[in-house]
Amino acid sequence: MNIVISSGHGKFVAGTRGLIDEVIEARLVTDRVTEIVRGAGGNITAFHENTARTQADNINAIVKFHNSRQRDLDVSIHFNSTSAGVIEEKAIGVEVLHHVNNQNTRILAGQVARAISDASGLLLRHQRDSGAVARNNLGFLNNTTAPAVLIEVCFVVSRIDVRQYQQFFNEICHGIASAITGRVHVPVPPPPAVVTPPAGQQPAAPQPSSWARDAWEWGIVNGLTDGTNPRDNSTREQMITLLHRYHRMQVG
Ligand SMILES: [Zn+2]
Numbered sequence: 743m744n745i746v747i748s749s750g751h752g753k754f755v756a757g758t759r760g761l762i763d764e765v766i767e768a769r770l771v772t773d774r775v776t777e778i779v780r781g782a783g784g785n786i787t788a789f790h791e792n793t794a795r796t797q798a799d800n801i802n803a804i805v806k807f808h809n810s811r812q813r814d815l816d817v818s819i820h821f822n823s824t825s826a827g828v829i830e831e832k833a834i835g836v837e838v839l840h841h842v843n844n845q846n847t848r849i850l851a852g853q854v855a856r857a858i859s860d861a862s863g864l865l866l867r868h869q870r871d872s873g874a875v876a877r878n879n880l881g882f883l884n885n886t887t888a889p890a891v892l893i894e895v896c897f898v899v900s901r902i903d904v905r906q907y908q909q910f911f912n913e914i915c916h917g918i919a920s921a922i923t924g925r926v927h928v929p930v931p932p933p934p935a936v937v938t939p940p941a942g943q944q945p946a947a948p949q950p951s952s953w954a955r956d957a958w959e960w961g962i963v964n965g966l967t968d969g970t971n972p973r974d975n976s977t978r979e980q981m982i983t984l985l986h987r988y989h990r991m992q993v994g
Pocket residue numbers: 750751757758764820821
């Protein structure tokens with residue numbers, strides 16, 4: 743899997759500004775995600791556009807760089823703003839854009855948005871589609887030739903968004919790295935081996951308690967438990983495995 747990732751806008755072509763500056767932050771996120779993916783053995787190339795003086799030249803240069811590389815996925819990092827651009831106290835959140843006609847990148851966009859939201863508490867916009875937004879009028883999505891997603895990490899005018907982003911910068915970058923490299927798809931490991939109780943000990947009851955039945959069924963349906971030993975104690979490793987499966991279920 744080869745990825746090309748770039749920061750939105752350019753050194754001389756401003757993005758949006760609010761409590762933070764989009765160009766500066768997009769570069770930080772791009773570089774950190776690149777570092778994380780490489781650290782995990784992944785193949786990723788980062789690009790920042792540093793020469794264009796107009797928006798058209800800037801987007802053309804970014805697209806040209808992406809299209810000049812052999813890759814499976816194009817990623818663009820941006821930050822969002824409202825049309826009014828006024829500082830707001832309320833949370834606004836994360837969204838990830840994909841080209842309107844691409845079903846695969848629609849799913850990936852949702853996974854990336856959810857990973858960012860899970861990592862940071864940033865509000866997931868467009869919940870119906872897991873934070874994914876279809877667009878047909880963005881130069882990056884229209885003109886890059888590999889599957890592409892454009893990440894709007896958060897809103898630069900929201901005090902809550904910016905606080906979450908700054909506090910969980912590293913977690914957000916890890917979330918993006920996992921989602922774009924597909925590591926959120928690792929298959930669920932087989933359930934832990936059934937432990938037979940030592941001789942003399944009461945064997946586990948075969949049925950869950952009536953008050954726990956709904957939750958137990960839910961756990962089975964969602965692959966969190968294999969449905970055996972409902973009344974056994976769990977070990978710390980079983981607990982964390984359950985939490986991990988639940989988290990992956992959320993991430994998709
Ligand atoms: Zn932007």
